[in-house]
Amino acid sequence: MIEHRDDLGDKMGMWLFIFTELLLFGMLFVVYAVYRSMHPEAFKLGGEELDVALGTLNTVILLISSMTVAMSITAIQKGKKNLALALLSITLFIAVIFLVNKYFEWGVKFEYGFQPGGAELLELGQGTILFFGLYFMMTGIHALHILIGIGLFIYVIMKINKDKIHQTDYVWLENTGLYWHLVDLIWIFLFPLFYLIH
């Protein structure tokens, strides 16, 4: 109806959305801090139960995916459509691999009965219950964001394919990139808090 284009405004909107995401996870970090200070020992032991190798792998591939999505934006700016599509496909692939890893990681925990309400977990004391409650909640909401990211990548790949996103109009891709960096950033905090601090 009303044609109106304002790339800077669109990006500002995305940044504001990122603020809301940071506050959403920020509150979970607050909850984490509260319970970690109440149960330092249980959180330490809980962290040792997690698979550091798998966590490190996911961290590395997620960082690479952040790089590839940033490179795809540069490619679009330079008019290299096929390169951008290739880079985005790599990003999409990595996002799926991240979730596959997560699936196996969670699967093992479920096998041992460490999921919320699991019989084994309930015997391990309150600190451990809280640790795994937070672990599943925080990595779960993060995984949900990865899933949304996958949807966004499919959408922008289709749009680039149809030349709806091109050299002079690529704010959709830029915003998707911003979102993906946020998802990456959250993981950068989740990883040490759960896997590394002992």
Added chain:
Amino acid sequence: MSEANNAHNVSYLEYKGQYKGLFAWIFSTDHKRIGLLYLYTMLFFFSLAAILGLLMKTQLIAPGYTIMGPQTYNSLFTLHGIIMIFIIVVPGLPAVFGNFFLPIMIGAKDVAFPRLNLLSWWVYIIGILIVLTSQFLGDGPPDTGWTFYAPYSFRTPTNVLPAVFGAFVMGFSSILTGINFVVTIHRMRAPGMTWFKMPLFPWTLYGTAWIQILATPVIGITLLLIVAERLWGIGIFDPALGGDPILYQHLFWIYSHPAVYIMILPGMGAISEIIPVFSRKTIFGYKAIVLSTMAIAFVGYFVWGHHMFTSGMSGRALFAFSFLTFIVAIPSAIKVFNWVSTMHKGSLNMQTPFYWAVSFIFVFMIGGLTGLVLGSLATNVHVHDTHFVVAHFHFIVFGGTGYAFLAALHYWFPKMYGRMYDSGWANLGWGIFFTGFLTLYLPMFYLGYLGMPRRYYDYLPDFHGGNIISSLGAWLMISGIIIIFANLIRSARHGQKITEKNPWGGKTLEWQVDTPPTLENFDQIPTITKGPYEFED
């Protein structure tokens, strides 16, 4: 280009887009139609929740079982709270008048993201539908109160889950509207409209939008944790699993106190528009109002603990929260001072919107001052969780936001519909409503002070007298509401047509465009050279 021509000449009410009938409304990305969609949704649910309130007051007209038992009473005040807070006053003025008038007042053709704006309404409707399922499915309607306090919210067998999840979904609508408004105000002001030439209503929307963006995710995650607690028992708030229910209260109020300012700030903005127009005077202390708006938005984040004075906190925390609560009262008081000073030596034009605005100041003062009683530690312990609190927040939320909403509705009504309401009926409705309001809520201060607790369907016989007065006031107030709504609904359809651009003689941009506005609001985007309230030409 007959259609482009259309968009400049035909009012937004008559414009024919690609859809017909109802679809021309629910799929319209026009900010004015979306504003009206919110208005109709809210009026419907307000009527529903007002009836629930009336039923509760009728139950309280005598001690013991009058018309309902305790479980019904509990689910009624829960639903009343959820509807009034999450469906009415949180979206409130921004969703209705913000959508309709923000673009016009800053000289824009629409908001920054029109389709996102429509999505916000749809998300809001979906949230409402999810909330409503809680009434019909599962083991009966929720009985937790709108605050969903842990651990009861995941221990009660009633159907809390959809209510919590629906409130979570509505949070998205709130965030999206906030993002839309911030970007609109940053990017779409007409040439020459500097920040300090922007009218006050957009300013308050700006402050509100920031609170919506920065506070709503907190309630989002908190409600999501309650959902997870109910579904999987993650233990975060469950004392049996090591969780801390007090932490829930903290997280809940970190959002819900700023949310009080989401409710009241746009109301203050609307009042700041109305007072100068009907006093024929420049607003007194424009910059003081702007700065106090931003101060409220900022300090409002740091006072949440005053909802929890009796929940268990360190003495130092109690002191800090009480002190900050007194600090946050100052900017509101500055605004009251500014409004009264604007009226001083003004040429007062006694019309319906002005009655609403003046009575707003009156009830808002009572609400604000009793808020200080609650903000002081010693008196708070005495009146905590009594009818005093109920009276206080109804004076602020209903007396503040509700009066401002009706003031704004009577002020902008002719512009929105191109028709005038019957001011005789409107004034009569206002008079009855105002009397009923005071009769309803003033005795509750006294009852609370004597110690009548809130949220009980029954009370000791000692409290009978005050409750009779209060319940009669409820009936009186509802009669006022019926008159007001009937008058407005009739006038929207059959009221006297007006084409005059500026029936009240306002100076802001919405009074310079056609009545009702055309689809694109302006033929040509205006260039702003003057401040918004320069009446002394």
